[in-house]
Amino acid sequence: MDKTILTVSELNAHIKNLLEEDDLLAGVYVRGELSNYKIYPSGHHYFTMKDAEGALKCVMFRSSAVKLRFRPENGMKVIAFGRVSVYPRDGVYQLYVSEMTADGVGDLYIAFEQLKEKLLKEGLFEARYKKPLPRYPRRIAVITSGAGAAVRDIIRVLGKRWPLAKVVVLPVRVQGEEAPAEIAGAIAYANRHKVADLIITGRGGGSIEDLWAFNTEIVARAIFASQIPVISAVGHEPDVTISDFVADVRAATPSNAAEIAVPDRGEMLEQLLNYEIRAVQALRREIQARRRKLEDLSSRRVLISPKNYLDDKRLLLDNAQGRMAAALERILADRKHRFAAQAAALDAMSPLKVLGRGYAIARREDGTVIKSARDVSPGEKITVRLQKDSFSATVDAVSETV
Amino acid sequence: MEKENMSFEEAISRVEAIVRELEKGDAPLDRALGLFEEGTALIKLCGKMLDEAEQKVVRLRKGADGAPEELPFEAEDTGC
Numbered sequence: 273m274d275k276t277i278l279t280v281s282e283l284n285a286h287i288k289n290l291l292e293e294d295d296l297l298a299g300v301y302v303r304g305e306l307s308n309y310k311i312y313p314s315g316h317h318y319f320t321m322k323d324a325e326g327a328l329k330c331v332m333f334r335s336s337a338v339k340l341r342f343r344p345e346n347g348m349k350v351i352a353f354g355r356v357s358v359y360p361r362d363g364v365y366q367l368y369v370s371e372m373t374a375d376g377v378g379d380l381y382i383a384f385e386q387l388k389e390k391l392l393k394e395g396l397f398e399a400r401y402k403k404p405l406p407r408y409p410r411r412i413a414v415i416t417s418g419a420g421a422a423v424r425d426i427i428r429v430l431g432k433r434w435p436l437a438k439v440v441v442l443p444v445r446v447q448g449e450e451a452p453a454e455i456a457g458a459i460a461y462a463n464r465h466k467v468a469d470l471i472i473t474g475r476g477g478g479s480i481e482d483l484w485a486f487n488t489e490i491v492a493r494a495i496f497a498s499q500i501p502v503i504s505a506v507g508h509e510p511d512v513t514i515s516d517f518v519a520d521v522r523a524a525t526p527s528n529a530a531e532i533a534v535p536d537r538g539e540m541l542e543q544l545l546n547y548e549i550r551a552v553q554a555l556r557r558e559i560q561a562r563r564r565k566l567e568d569l570s571s572r573r574v575l576i577s578p579k580n581y582l583d584d585k586r587l588l589l590d591n592a593q594g595r596m597a598a599a600l601e602r603i604l605a606d607r608k609h610r611f612a613a614q615a616a617a618l619d620a621m622s623p624l625k626v627l628g629r630g631y632a633i634a635r636r637e638d639g640t641v642i643k644s645a646r647d648v649s650p651g652e653k654i655t656v657r658l659q660k661d662s663f664s665a666t667v668d669a670v671s672e673t674v
Numbered sequence: 675m676e677k678e679n680m681s682f683e684e685a686i687s688r689v690e691a692i693v694r695e696l697e698k699g700d701a702p703l704d705r706a707l708g709l710f711e712e713g714t715a716l717i718k719l720c721g722k723m724l725d726e727a728e729q730k731v732v733r734l735r736k737g738a739d740g741a742p743e744e745l746p747f748e749a750e751d752t753g754c
Contacts, residue, residue: 407683427729434727442733467742547690554696
């Protein structure tokens with residue numbers, strides 16, 4: 273018989289390969305109790321998980337260990353998720369844990385994590401899908417049990433803070449087998465009939481089983497599909513559900529949802545007063561600015577005393593008048609002077625004045641002035657005009673020369 | 675818009691716009707006065723809405739034709 277002889281390392285490597293080829297071992301949830309829990313300075317966690325019949329060596333590396341949401345202790349029941357492989361140096365197989373949760377809820381917790389993972393990958397929790405809430409909702413649909421404390425708390429807080437909003441209750445069962453379909457149906461119905469501009473859905477506190485409807489895919493998808501913004505309000509502060517992740521806003525409690533949903537009337541009245549004060553101040557500033565402008569304008573000289581302005585103009589007028597009068601006088605004087613000169617010249621040229629010096633004007637009988645001896649004949653009667661009187665004469669003889 | 679038919683949101687949005695415009699301070703005076711008057715009236719209206727509002731609560735039931743029917747809400751209602 274031909275014997276194949278392997279080295280230890282070869283065998284370990286072979287087993288390692290076998291284990292790593294197995295689909296189940298590549299990612300498995302294991303339930304058990306913690307023991308021999310050690311945290312090394314490196315940050316890696318080494319421990320054993322056991323149950324009544326067996327034990328399993330486990331390691332959780334630092335990168336996964338920092339994400340733990342509880343502190344592991346010996347004796348604690350947990351569910352670990354990880355892959356099984358071989359550590360060749362020691363020749364042991366172990367669970368390489370990537371996630372670990374306390375095992376209070378068992379299957380539900382895993383279902384929760386799986387659905388969360390699935391919807392997260394689909395992007396249902398992404399911020400870009402979050403719708404803004406209306407600032408002043410007019411109608412608020414409350415989708416919860418019609419009997420619980422939650423609906424009373426929501427109505428009370430809404431009524432105290434913002435009675436302007438009409439509250440439309442869509443009563444549904446919030447636990448039990450029918451609950452998920454009823455909640456999802458009510459959300460779809462509210463959208464189809466546009467019964468509100470804001471939806472609050474949730475319930476009061478309870479065990480994780482009680483809250484379970486809000487961890488179901490059908491409710492998560494109904495919230496995601498809602499065109500109306502949704503506030504999720506499930507249980508008490510530390511309870512987190514899938515609905516909380518997918519809703520537009522998560523409220524810690526139903527009362528908190530009502531506080532988030534609407535403004536406070538008292539604060540709004542204060543805000544109104546503030547607006548009024550601001551409006552008054554703004555208007556007062558406007559008026560003051562105009563008054564200053566007016567004062568500024570009226571402080572100019574012209575407007576302080578209109579008389580000054582008029583005096584200026586009057587001076588100007590007087591000045592013009594004076595200049596005009598002077599000019600006129602000059603013109604008159606000039607004319608007078610020229611007239612006197614011409615009158616003198618005229619006077620000098622007067623024929624009477626010439627006659628005064630002993631000259632005479634001789635005229636024929638028809639009155640024409642005799643300027644030459646050739647104008648008359650001997651024996652013709654003529655008239656001779658002197659300065660003061662005249663006489664008649666008869667032409668004696670005509671000589672051609674003086 | 676008729677003041678009487680304004681919702682709170684419309685009224686308060688208008689008030690906010692008016693206060694902003696007044697505070698900008700470049701409106702002609704007669705416009706500023708008009709805005710102020712409108713703003714104060716709307717503030718009064720908003721205050722009245724807040725003072726006089728009485729909460730209405732109804733329970734919605736799916737009517738025969740599937741359309742919603744409003745019923746008075748009793749806190750003891752269970753289911754639908």
